[in-house]
Amino acid sequence: MDIKDILELKNKRKITMLTAYDYPTASLVDRAGIDIILVGDSLANVVLGLESTTQVGMAEMLHHAKAARRAVKDALLIADMPFDSYQTNPQDAVKNAKRFIEEAGVQAVKLEWFGGCPEVTKQIIDAGIPVMGHIGLTPQTADKIGGFKVQGKDAQDAQKLIDQALVLEKLGCFAVVLECVPDKISQLIAKKIKIPAIGIGAGIHCDGQVLVINDMLGLFERYTPKFVKKYAHLSETILKAVEDFKNEVIQEKFPDLKHSFMIKEEEFKKLNGS
Ligand code: KIV
Numbered sequence: 083m084d085i086k087d088i089l090e091l092k093n094k095r096k097i098t099m100l101t102a103y104d105y106p107t108a109s110l111v112d113r114a115g116i117d118i119i120l121v122g123d124s125l126a127n128v129v130l131g132l133e134s135t136t137q138v139g140m141a142e143m144l145h146h147a148k149a150a151r152r153a154v155k156d157a158l159l160i161a162d163m164p165f166d167s168y169q170t171n172p173q174d175a176v177k178n179a180k181r182f183i184e185e186a187g188v189q190a191v192k193l194e195w196f197g198g199c200p201e202v203t204k205q206i207i208d209a210g211i212p213v214m215g216h217i218g219l220t221p222q223t224a225d226k227i228g229g230f231k232v233q234g235k236d237a238q239d240a241q242k243l244i245d246q247a248l249v250l251e252k253l254g255c256f257a258v259v260l261e262c263v264p265d266k267i268s269q270l271i272a273k274k275i276k277i278p279a280i281g282i283g284a285g286i287h288c289d290g291q292v293l294v295i296n297d298m299l300g301l302f303e304r305y306t307p308k309f310v311k312k313y314a315h316l317s318e319t320i321l322k323a324v325e326d327f328k329n330e331v332i333q334e335k336f337p338d339l340k341h342s343f344m345i346k347e348e349e350f351k352k353l354n355g356s
Pocket of ligand 1: 101120121122123124125162216259282292293294
């Protein structure tokens with residue numbers, strides 16, 4: 083998949099997108115035929131056990147983006163720019179976006195909306211790097227938008243989201259994530275812009291859907307947002323497997339002969355001198 087393929091999917095079929103942060107997971111997501119894989123800064127919460135996405139930086143994001151790159155063969159691979167890599171000044175933003183392309187080999191970067199977003203987005207796109215926007219609930223600056231809440235619930239706020247989507251399209255973004263937005267507002271935005279609107283907690287009318295992989299696999303137990311559907315319950319599966327291993331070791335049932343190596347009896351006898 084490249085940027086052109088993703089743009090062409092709009093109005094043809096829904097676009098699928100999931101996060102992945104490591105080689106085995108990215109490999110499975112890619113083999114399943116997901117269109118876009120995002121090395122999200124949700125890494126902070128669901129993999130590293132941190133409280134906020136603002137607590138990951140370039141070093142962690144590059145490390146995980148490189149692991150995903152080794153696995154992904156077909157999907158479009160995108161990296162989330164961590165908070166302090168682009169919200170400080172546009173020069174650093176361009177430099178850091180280039181690092182994702184050159185060092186990790188991703189095909190695009192994703193930026194969350196903030197006050198200076200248009201200028202930073204413009205400079206990154208001018209440097210030849212494809213950008214996916216992200217509006218609505220922007221976790222990196224949640225404290226500035228009233229917390230982890232649905233955005234665009236009144237006409238004035240909804241108009242702001244519509245305007246932001248139009249600005250991002252005009253600047254040349256190839257897609258925009260809508261997070262926690264009422265479904266009718268997402269529908270309006272998806273209709274108004276020619277680039278794909280990918281929803282997370284933004285209803286059925288978006289051009290595509292994204293979820294955090296650890297949420298949808300039931301592998302993140304700290305909290306579950308309303309918009310998450312669990313397609314598996316891996317925490318339970320893993321817990322049961324680990325308990326089974328523990329019990330079999332203690333009860334001397336593992337390793338059995340099937341999982342052990344043998345020496346021929348005559349060789350063993352030589353060793354014992356008998
Ligand atoms: O970091 C992330 O996982 C994201 C998705 C929620 C889109 O930004």
